[in-house]
Amino acid sequence: MKNNTADVIVIGAGIIGAATGYYLAKKKLKVYVLEKEFPCFGSTGRCIGGIRQQYTHPLSINVMKESVKIFSSLNKEFGKDIEWFPGGYLFLAHSEEQKNTYLSTIQIQHKFNLPVRFISADECNNIVNGINTEGLLGGAYCPTDGQANPFAVTYGYLQRIKELNGKVFTNSNVSKIKTSGNKAKSVITNCGEYFAPVVINATGSWAKHVSKMVGLDVPIEPERHESLVTEACERLFDPMLVDYRSDGCYFIQNYGTGHFIGCYTPVPNNPGYDRRASSEFITEMPRRMSRLVPRLKELKVIRQWAGSYEMTPDGNPIVDKTPVEGFYISAGMCGHGFMFGPALGKYMSELVTTGKTSLPLDDFALNRSFGKAEAMK
Numbered sequence: 001m002k003n004n005t006a007d008v009i010v011i012g013a014g015i016i017g018a019a020t021g022y023y024l025a026k027k028k029l030k031v032y033v034l035e036k037e038f039p040c041f042g043s044t045g046r047c048i049g050g051i052r053q054q055y056t057h058p059l060s061i062n063v064m065k066e067s068v069k070i071f072s073s074l075n076k077e078f079g080k081d082i083e084w085f086p087g088g089y090l091f092l093a094h095s096e097e098q099k100n101t102y103l104s105t106i107q108i109q110h111k112f113n114l115p116v117r118f119i120s121a122d123e124c125n126n127i128v129n130g131i132n133t134e135g136l137l138g139g140a141y142c143p144t145d146g147q148a149n150p151f152a153v154t155y156g157y158l159q160r161i162k163e164l165n166g167k168v169f170t171n172s173n174v175s176k177i178k179t180s181g182n183k184a185k186s187v188i189t190n191c192g193e194y195f196a197p198v199v200i201n202a203t204g205s206w207a208k209h210v211s212k213m214v215g216l217d218v219p220i221e222p223e224r225h226e227s228l229v230t231e232a233c234e235r236l237f238d239p240m241l242v243d244y245r246s247d248g249c250y251f252i253q254n255y256g257t258g259h260f261i262g263c264y265t266p267v268p269n270n271p272g273y274d275r276r277a278s279s280e281f282i283t284e285m286p287r288r289m290s291r292l293v294p295r296l297k298e299l300k301v302i303r304q305w306a307g308s309y310e311m312t313p314d315g316n317p318i319v320d321k322t323p324v325e326g327f328y329i330s331a332g333m334c335g336h337g338f339m340f341g342p343a344l345g346k347y348m349s350e351l352v353t354t355g356k357t358s359l360p361l362d363d364f365a366l367n368r369s370f371g372k373a374e375a376m377k
């Protein structure tokens with residue numbers, strides 16, 4: 001096989017491209033990963049590392065159960081620490097309406113044997129010592145959710161691709177995808193042409209542009225989300241705290257370092273690729289965090305940044321083959337791509353090599369109606 005020819009070309013070296021490339025390389029395929037900048041340049045390098053199974057969509061729950069299984073095995077698989085820590089997720093309820101929503105989502109989650117419970121405000125305080133219980137009615141708590149380090153996981157997968165005879169090309173911008181008789185044939189980059197019968201679009205919020213290269217219109221749009229990290233401190237509590245009020249936020253104490261890292265979802269949302277940090281966020285976010293846990297007021301913020309969620313109309317990813325033979329899409333993760341990455345990488349490797357997946361991914365199909373929205377977005 002020539003140096004510019006592979007079995008599979010994966011476009012994009014974020015978590016999705018890295019995980020997908022690895023599971024394909026493990027199946028003895030020669031994998032080239034082409035990245036226009038460097039690994040984790042996109043959303044993956046801007047994410048806060050949260051991993052949860054608390055969804056309402058059956059497929060998302062099943063995907064996340066598999067991902068959690070994989071995350072817990074990656075230290076062994078990579079021979080290095082990915083900082084996986086099952087510290088749980090605690091979704092807080094400050095209204096009867098929110099509480100009732102969680103009570104009904106828990107019923108769905110129990111059908112999938114997730115150990116989620118609705119716990120009282122006192123129990124919340126046992127788990128998150130010093131949480132502000134004023135107006136708090138309790139929370140939905142899943143102790144097997146957790147966190148990991150997005151850089152360690154992505155670089156871990158890329159390293160294993162290289163060890164399995166694959167290559168990772170950085171600063172290689174794909175500008176054209178060539179087809180022959182409706183079959184993927186090669187991709188053109190600023191560094192030359194690379195050939196493969198299979199091309200996977202794992203370009204996150206850029207997936208719409210890359211799909212256009214083969215004439216496909218894919219409904220994935222970027223949306224700006226901001227984040228910050230505080231100085232480190234001794235361990236205060238384990239779970240990701242999620243406050244779904246319109247002026248709420250979500251944050252977690254990083255297991256490896258002790259920093260607190262978090263975001264909020266802006267209302268209204270901010271469509272587009274703007275990755276500038278804002279003064280509004282740096283003013284609001286510390287206020288929202290310390291409203292939930294007052295002693296966080298003592299911590300200083302050390303950095304803020306912004307990145308893109310890759311939104312589809314129903315809040316679920318697109319993971320599918322396409323009408324162009326050999327051209328696949330795994331993108332549009334809607335802000336959950338880090339946690340979905342390991343399982344979706346595995347399932348995409350099955351789709352490419354056998355034409356089907358061990359977990360049916362119909363609800364993530366390219367031609368679905370996009371009518372069933374995820375309630376726990």
Ligand SMILES: Cc1cc2nc3c(=O)[nH]c(=O)nc-3n(C[C@H](O)[C@H](O)[C@H](O)COP(=O)(O)OP(=O)(O)OC[C@H]3O[C@@H](n4cnc5c(N)ncnc54)[C@H](O)[C@@H]3O)c2cc1C
Pocket residue numbers: 011012013014015016017034035036037038039040041042043044045046047048049050051172173174175202203204205206210225226227263306307308309310330331332333334335336337338339340
């Ligand atoms: C602030 C913030 C917090 C988040 N927190 C979480 C969280 O806690 N948990 C979670 O699961 N998710 C979280 N996310 C979402 C998560 O980061 C993304 O869903 C995930 O990283 C998407 O991965 P990806 O590989 O699809 O895309 P990306 O990481 O964006 O990777 C796509 C890659 O494709 C490359 N590329 C694009 N076009 C081309 C081209 N033409 N040629 C070559 N390369 C190209 C890009 O440079 C990029 O590196 C968060 C996101 C943000 C912004």
